[in-house]
Amino acid sequence: MNKAYLSLERHFARLSSLNDALGILGWDKEVIMPSGAAERRAENLAMLEGLRHEILTAPIMADLLAEADAGDDVWRTANLEQMRRQHTQATALPGELVEASAQATARCEMAWRTAREESDFKSLEPHLAEVLRLTRETAVATGEAMGLTMYDALLDSFDPGTRQTDIDPIFTSLAADLPGLIGTVLEKQASLPAVTAPTGPFPIAEQEALGRRLMQRMGFDTTRGRLDVSAHPFCGGATHDVRLTTRYVEADFIPAMMGVLHETGHALYEMGLPAEWASQPVGQSGGMTVHESQSLLMEMQFCRSLTFANWLAPQVHSSFGVVEGTAGWDATSLHRHLTHVEPGFIRVDADEVTYPAHILVRYELEKALISGDLALADLPAAFNDRLHALLGLRVPDDRRGCLQDIHWPAGLFGYFPCYALGAMTAAQLRNAACTANPAILPAIGQGDFAPLLAWLRQNVHGRARSASLPQIMQDATGKPLDATAYLTHIRRRYLERAPDA
Amino acid sequence: MNKAYLSLERHFARLSSLNDALGILGWDKEVIMPSGAAERRAENLAMLEGLRHEILTAPIMADLLAEADAGDDVWRTANLEQMRRQHTQATALPGELVEASAQATARCEMAWRTAREESDFKSLEPHLAEVLRLTRETAVATGEAMGLTMYDALLDSFDPGTRQTDIDPIFTSLAADLPGLIGTVLEKQASLPAVTAPTGPFPIAEQEALGRRLMQRMGFDTTRGRLDVSAHPFCGGATHDVRLTTRYVEADFIPAMMGVLHETGHALYEMGLPAEWASQPVGQSGGMTVHESQSLLMEMQFCRSLTFANWLAPQVHSSFGVVEGTAGWDATSLHRHLTHVEPGFIRVDADEVTYPAHILVRYELEKALISGDLALADLPAAFNDRLHALLGLRVPDDRRGCLQDIHWPAGLFGYFPCYALGAMTAAQLRNAACTANPAILPAIGQGDFAPLLAWLRQNVHGRARSASLPQIMQDATGKPLDATAYLTHIRRRYLERAPDA
Known part of the structure; x- marks a missing residue:
């Protein structure tokens, strides 16, 4: 390795300390912080994020990355690759877009809280439209910088290296098998003797x-x-x-x-x-x-x-x-x-058998929203249709439908598949x-x-x-990820009631 | 006010967010943090301090401070003055001195923990000598930048505007009155009927x-x-x-x-x-x-x-x-x-009557250490002599003498007077x-x-x-600070036993 690489390690060590500070302040916000400090804390976190972005996009970084040589070491080579990735992602987005997105998602999250409570998609729609517009701009800019399609650029920001072409076949086979499997599991469950639930209170x-x-x-x-x-x-x-x-x-x-x-x-x-x-x-x-x-x-x-x-x-x-x-x-x-x-409307309450159905619905819809194939106004109906197709349930109101998750209002498109x-x-x-x-x-x-x-x-x-x-999966399991092990697991635990499942 | 001033307000708002982050991380360290995170947290805090120093000493700051005009507003004028003060303090010290001091105090604090436990001043002496040497260098550099004597430069870092010439007469009158006053208070206390102490446990x-x-x-x-x-x-x-x-x-x-x-x-x-x-x-x-x-x-x-x-x-x-x-x-x-x-050896356990005696001891000795009038090797004996003169107690070991406080090992000279x-x-x-x-x-x-x-x-x-x-005291109390109100308070509460005291 050369001097430029070692200098990069020092810069990234500082970024890592900033990340730690953000981690503790973020934890504190959810667990400890008194309510009256919320506004100020948001400012503090935004400032630290801004500092992180500044350090990452400072001119010296581009120079060092151009000069850096990590030598033959596998870890250093991978480290340099991750540094380049972070730098590319950070420099891909103009500051105004980052700021506009931060403001739009903050407003949209607030609107979402009310909209969900009142099951009122219409009140959310203009805010979500703005978030979607900025997310698409982000996807285009990041995609161009990284040589990725729009949706892959979004996916990659949560899951480095994961591509739509990897996911599509896995989710397609899942979508084909899941409804039938859920039905069989429910039948099997109904055939088992009833069990008494332990009664509390549990201190x-x-x-x-x-x-x-x-x-x-x-x-x-x-x-x-x-x-x-x-x-x-x-x-x-x-x-x-x-x-x-x-x-x-x-x-x-x-x-x-x-x-x-x-x-x-x-x-x-x-x-x-x-x-x-x-x-x-x-x-x-x-x-x-x-x-x-x-x-x-x-x-x-x-x-x-x-x-x-x-x-x-x-x-x-x-x-x-x-x-x-x-x-x-x-x-x-x-x-x-x-x-x-028990099939239900709410993703976060779902058991492991019905859970993937909730993800399939969101995955299909967010791809269509990003590509422009689905108009935002049509989202509630499309959501309810897909959930019915996969789980056989009729969504009674948007609160229990497309308004239930914070992800899209928060700008988290490409996150659900994980x-x-x-x-x-x-x-x-x-x-x-x-x-x-x-x-x-x-x-x-x-x-x-x-x-x-x-x-x-x-x-x-x-x-x-x-x-x-993908490499870790290949090395650890001898093959790429697919749905086989998951489906086998569901069958063994829920249909065969295998004693080790 | 002009554009440069407004730009400074934005820079200092970022510094304020950094200070908040340091405040929460520092609190977390004392209250919440698991023990195994201590080393990493120290790194994180040092990194944030370094960032603060960088922002404060960036070339743009000197330019803006030179150009800035706060206009007629009293608060903006005072704000600009405080900005200049912080900038002068930060730029006065070469980076190597700041780093050397941080390392020396960290080592000295560690040595102090053992030295105090074992009442072994000799083991602390070389570490404390290094801290003292660097503190004197700091005092010279800051003093030159701010036009202050060495001890005033230290005082000023904890108490902006406080000078040795303000303190000396107040502490001199206190040192003259205090031993006699303590004696009289103890006599009076002995003459009062005994009181039973409430017994616990108190959940x-x-x-x-x-x-x-x-x-x-x-x-x-x-x-x-x-x-x-x-x-x-x-x-x-x-x-x-x-x-x-x-x-x-x-x-x-x-x-x-x-x-x-x-x-x-x-x-x-x-x-x-x-x-x-x-x-x-x-x-x-x-x-x-x-x-x-x-x-x-x-x-x-x-x-x-x-x-x-x-x-x-x-x-x-x-x-x-x-x-x-x-x-x-x-x-x-x-x-x-x-x-x-009850006169005792330990400052932090002292009541309000005997407390100032502990400060007088430390004030005299730290001035002499900074000026060079007192050799470090002579500190324990000098400490014990002064405590005896003021409180009539013979210090039995340095653990209960000059080793009891962390301040000097931590480089906090000029702090005790407050x-x-x-x-x-x-x-x-x-x-x-x-x-x-x-x-x-x-x-x-x-x-x-x-x-x-x-x-x-x-x-x-x-x-x-x-x-x-001093201005706030003048406005609020109609006169500069002196020891009169304090001494009157002690007499009324402890000698006259006045019902409102």
């Missing part, structure tokens, strides 16, 4: 203590992270300081517990990134799909399995003082609660892990995540951005 | 609830601030987001409660700064003395008065479920506990406030701080840095 202190115990069993390092409460669970924070949240209701312990398990999957990924590259672009997580795969691998693949339920049930009993043998509390019943399938891709990636990784080390699943049945974590550290976490996700 | 949840009630009575806006726990109580945070901390022990409720009252005094000052100038230098607090005066005005002047104790006692009873009439819990006993005087100046400022402000509005003290006796806060908002908080502290 929040006990729920929290249970969540903390589970996090630690999974390998969460409590000296480098936290668990807190927020309105919407998330995993955030900074380097060596990974902070996840959940939310509690006294009537049911399952949502908070599963929230912790899900976010711990995200956290373990962050904690497993290579420390020696922590302040460089190559040391960051590989995008939204691989991140979501790590949370779903934990939550869906392993922690909703019967194998894990056998270990989990006594933990739950001791948390809430349940006497062994109480109806609805045995491992089989717990597993039935954890794998209950949720379904993450689920499929998780299924494929699980198969590979359990094949590579048959001790993984039995260990999970003892509440021991160490063998699984060791495999993930080596095959996913520790690789960070040193390789693309 | 921490109840202590916290009491603290929150008191904060709100005092006027703390809970939508713009927080109360948390940290090892050392402090008031920090950011604009419109004022965060204070305390710490609890179950055996005694008084330390945590008085900690809250003290820090709330700091917080009310921050909350009372003019919102329209929040992002500009002129809108910031006026330095450490005025800040400390606001905490001591609340804690010492009003909240340890018999007037307040009469209202406080029933609040305390209901917090801890004490039956009316229990020995040691009546208002007079509570007041006796809040005003107990504690004693703050106490005297508080006493003088109290007299002025109670003279200007005789309803203030009776209202405090009803737990109503609104009349006091209104006076402070108008005469102190709302003025921010639009005038110097």
Whole structure:
């Protein structure tokens, strides 16, 4: 490597510190900040974002990137590539477009809160039209700079290297199989004996203590992270300081517990990134799909399995003082609660079987909005039609239809696919892990995540951005991502009721 | 005003956002941060400090400051003056000196922790010598840039406008009166009937609830601030987001409660700064003395008065479920506990009567260290001699002598005076406030701080840095700061036992 490359490492280390500051301030905003500080905090965050953009687009950066030579080292080479990628993305957009987008999405998010509450798409439409117009401009500018189509440019900003041509065949096969599969799963479920639901109240202190115990069993390092409460669970924070949240209701312990398990999957990924590259672009997580795969691998693949339920049930009993043998509390019943399938209108409440249908709807529609094939005025009807086709449900109002998600009002077009891709990636990784080390699943049945974590550290976490996700999948699972493992998983767990599923 | 001035306001608004980010990250570090993130957080904070320094010393700043015209407006004129001051301070120091000082103080602070624990001054001496050497270099460089003597340059960095020639006569009269006064106070105290101490345990949840009630009575806006726990109580945070901390022990409720009252005094000052100038230098607090005066005005002047104790006692009873009439819990006993005087070795544990003696010791010695009149090797003996002269105590080991404070190892020379100046400022402000509005003290006796806060908002908080502290004192109290009000206060409270003191 040469001097220019080393100088770039120093510049990017500063950017990494700025990212950490933004991470902690963002976490604080959701978890800690008093309400009256909201406006000022928004200014502070915008200022730090502006500084980041300034540093990244300073003339010295272009000069250094032109001169830089990373030598033969794979990590340094990948690092330089990530630096170039960030620089290209940042310089592609004129400052006025960035600012106009920030303002338009801020206004649109506000309008969306009211519109959703009142189920009034018309009031949102002009705001969303402006966001869509600016998003399309962004997609064109970024696409030109990176040699990508408009939609690929949007996808790439959340998932480096993911292309529409990769997704289309996977989602097409899913769209073909899913409605029939959901129907069969529902029939099978109806044929099973009814189970009693555990009744609460479940004291929040006990729920929290249970969540903390589970996090630690999974390998969460409590000296480098936290668990807190927020309105919407998330995993955030900074380097060596990974902070996840959940939310509690006294009537049911399952949502908070599963929230912790899900976010711990995200956290373990962050904690497993290579420390020696922590302040460089190559040391960051590989995008939204691989991140979501790590949370779903934990939550869906392993922690909703019967194998894990056998270990989990006594933990739950001791948390809430349940006497062994109480109806609805045995491992089989717990597993039935954890794998209950019920088509519904709301994406975030969906089970793992019906969830991809929600994504398919959004994926088709956002592609059409970006390409211009779908007029915004026609969005509600198109949304309701597609949801009916995939889930057989008639959306009663836009609040439970196209107004339910914040993503589009926030300008997040190209984001939705990662949720379904993450689920499929998780299924494929699980198969590979359990094949590579048959001790993984039995260990999970003892509440021991160490063998699984060791495999993930080596095959996913520790690789960070040193390789693309397709390359990581090829190396870890022996083939590119497809829907097979996910569909097989659904059949084994929900139709065959296989004891290890 | 001209364009250059308006451009400066925009640059300083960005600096203000950086300061806010540093404020929240600093608070987080003391209150929330997991231990394993400490090293990385230190890097992040240093990077943000570096960015602040870069923005402040960028060539454009010097150009704009040379061109800027603030017009006739008093606030804009003062704002430009504060901008020039910050710029002069930042450009006075070569980058290598700033970096060397940061490294030397970091090493010295670490060495100090061990040295204090082991009462081993010799092990600290080489580290402290290096810090002292660099502090003297800093004092020379800043002094030259600002036209100040070495010690004044240090003083000025904590207390803009405060000069040694102002302090010397005040501290000299104090040093003359204090030992005799302390003796008389102790005699008087010995002559009073003994009081029973309330016995605990005092549940921490109840202590916290009491603290929150008191904060709100005092006027703390809970939508713009927080109360948390940290090892050392402090008031920090950011604009419109004022965060204070305390710490609890179950055996005694008084330390945590008085900690809250003290820090709330700091917080009310921050909350009372003019919102329209929040992002500009002129809108910031006026330095450490005025800040400390606001905490001591609340804690010492009003909240340890018999007037307040009469209202406080029933609040305390209901917090801890004490039956009316229990020995040691009546208002007079509570007041006796809040005003107990006992000379001791440790500054932070000192009562308001003996506290200034601790400052006088440090003030004399740090002046002599900076001037070179005192060799570092002679510090422990000199410290012990002066403490004996002022408090009549023989320091048994350096842990309880010159090693007790972090200030000098942290490079904070010129900081100590503000504690004693703050106490005297508080006493003088109290007299002025109670003279200007005789309803203030009776209202405090009803737990109503609104009349006091209104006076402070108008005469102190709302003025921010639009005038110097000497000017603010002149306007608010009709004369410059001196020790009279403080000494009178001590005599009335501790010798005359005046019912309003």
